[in-house]
Amino acid sequence: MIHLIEKGLMFGNLVHISSPALVERYNRALQHLSGKSTALTDFHIDISGYSPEIGDELGDDLYLNPNGVNRQFILLTTEQKRSPLLNVKFSTSRDILREFIEMNEAQLFALTATDAVAGELVNSVIKLSSPRDLLNLRKIEIEADTVGGTLRKAEQLAGMVERFMTEEDAWFDDVLIARMIDTAKQTGDVTRNPVRLRHTEFEQRNFWTAHFGGLYLFPDLDHPAVICARGKPEGLPVRFVFDLSERNRIAKFFDLNELVEPIVKARGVDAAAVLQQKMDFITIDTAAAAGIDLTGLDRTDMRRLARNHADRLPAAYHGLAEMLRWAAGEGPWPRITSDHPAFFYTLRAADTPNRDLVNMLLAELAPLDPRQLFICHKELFYRTYATWPEAKRAYVADFLAREYQVDKAGARAALFGHEPDMSGEDRASEAMIRRVGPWGAVRRG
Structure with missing residues (x-):
């Protein structure tokens, strides 16, 4: 570390x-x-x-x-x-x-x-x-x-002051007055400065806990559920309990409660840049596993790494590449279903009171994005970081210090904020989203 x-x-x-x-x-x-x-x-x-x-x-x-x-x-x-x-x-x-x-x-x-x-x-x-x-x-x-x-003594003093001011004979109670003076030496004048x-x-309401292997509890939704990181514990009085492998059911849960939105649909977001960075992180993970030196990489080096290890890059990379081509106007709308490894990488939390909790869950569902993992789920980030090859640990630490640490608020706003888009040039049209579902996977009845 x-x-x-x-x-x-x-x-x-x-x-x-x-x-x-x-x-x-x-x-x-x-x-x-x-x-x-x-x-x-x-x-x-x-x-x-x-x-x-x-x-x-x-x-x-x-x-x-x-x-x-x-x-x-x-x-x-x-x-x-x-x-x-x-x-x-x-x-x-x-x-x-x-x-x-x-x-x-x-x-x-x-x-x-x-x-x-x-x-x-x-x-x-x-x-x-x-x-x-x-x-x-x-x-x-x-x-x-x-x-x-x-505070306890101030409350006692306030009670004594009330008694002194309201009881008829309190003015002649020397014991009460002495106690008030002694307590006031410790608390100050509670009548002027309560x-x-x-x-x-x-x-x-809805929260994550590290107990029982890690649980995301959403009891306070129209369609409540509990999502378990390390297997399903018994004894939960909730109808729907999922583990992280049940991707279709989690996707449906997100959709029913309107908890997420596709990055490419999000207003005020440079979706292409976000998708490209996620792809770079996956490239780094693949290259580090192959023992490649990751120091001093620039954009040309990253493209070279992706080309040289194309056969090793996981399906999540290729799915994000399809989404990136569509976002850039260079390809058709990709049909990335909830079974696809890239699916949860293409989402962020919608603007709801549960935004931070949902982004935390998405970080665990898309663990090859260390930036989101660090921002949204530090406990899991530290635990995962310890298992990475040294080259990946050094690269990620340098990236976070260079790209995130210098402007935390700006980075969070760019990734997870919900700014109104004034440009009117929204690439993902509402008509398309309604027709094919936000990810091309969940059709609306």
């Missing part, structure tokens, strides 16, 4: 913790949550406060995520909102943490000025005993407070 780490593609954007004050606060929070502590004086943390160095020190990558279900977190600074989430078990966790931080940023900024904020993403399940339990994870509630209990966190409940 050295190429990825050196180029900031792995463990990038983590927050560096090195000051003795922050290390001490972190240790108090860690002791508060788990009864553990670190001897390290210098480490990095992600959005949840997880540190890969401390995980290595403790021999436990889940020291802030016991059972992989109720994620705990330690906030030392609101700047953690920009960091990734490592060791992801649920696709929704980072978005929930980031939204929580952003919605309470002013309060959290004030709280973390003097103490660490420790908390947990709480749901109704403590430990997953069966896949059925996953469907009970519909609501996530965030419980958080400083290690010193500032210390309260808001927006702490989040709905978790």
Whole structure:
């Protein structure tokens, strides 16, 4: 993984913790949550406060995520909102943490000025005993407070202030007044500056989980289904359960719920460039397997590699080549059915609330596109990257650093954004799409 780490593609954007004050606060929070502590004086943390160095020190990558279900977190600074989430078990966790931080940023900024904020993403399940339990994870509630209990004490002080202002004899209650003064020394004036966190409940509708071999759960659709990466587990109370080999059924699921669109139909997208890049990635995979040197390749070299290894290139390459010729106006509309290896490479998620989850699933269905895999499914990317030949690892790391890392937002928008096309020159006409289906495979009744 050295190429990825050196180029900031792995463990990038983590927050560096090195000051003795922050290390001490972190240790108090860690002791508060788990009864553990670190001897390290210098480490990095992600959005949840997880540190890969401390995980290595403790021999436990889940020291802030016991059972992989109720994620705990330690906030030392609101700047953690920009960091990734490592060791992801649920696709929704980072978005929930980031939204929580952003919605309470002013309060959290004030709280973390003097103490660490420790908390947990709480749901109704403590430990997953069966896949059925996953469907009970519909609501996530965030419980958080400083290690010193500032929020709890502020709530107590607010209650005492209310009592002092409303009870007839409270003005003469010396014990109450003394408690108010003592608590206010720790919380500040809660009447002028209320210390309260808001927006702490989040709905978790459709999501991915790493549990049970990797599952994509879509219970909140008109046509619900669960798609399994590593075989079908038993006990899921859902009518339709597919594994990744059931390509026709997954394609039909996408179509019924209107979750995807062909890249060549997408507005505001340079479809030819996207298809060509996918073909290049497949060429690189084939050449690396043949032991070819991949350093310093240009467009001429890529064409030469494709020609020299044409008999080794998989069917996915040739299907994308047909689609590229059509997009360039140089060939007929290709009939790429859902059985064709190129099928899922020709799609991207439609503009729905499930866009990120669908792109994540498409990345797993089209694993020879390392750019989409890295952007949409980092856990699978890192796992797959470790199995590649060294030449491919070096090429992909260099490509991502050069073409993606310098403009992440722009790359995401170009690939997955949904911009209105003002040109009026849409190559894939709506009439054709209605007639032959978006991929030339799924006919509409």
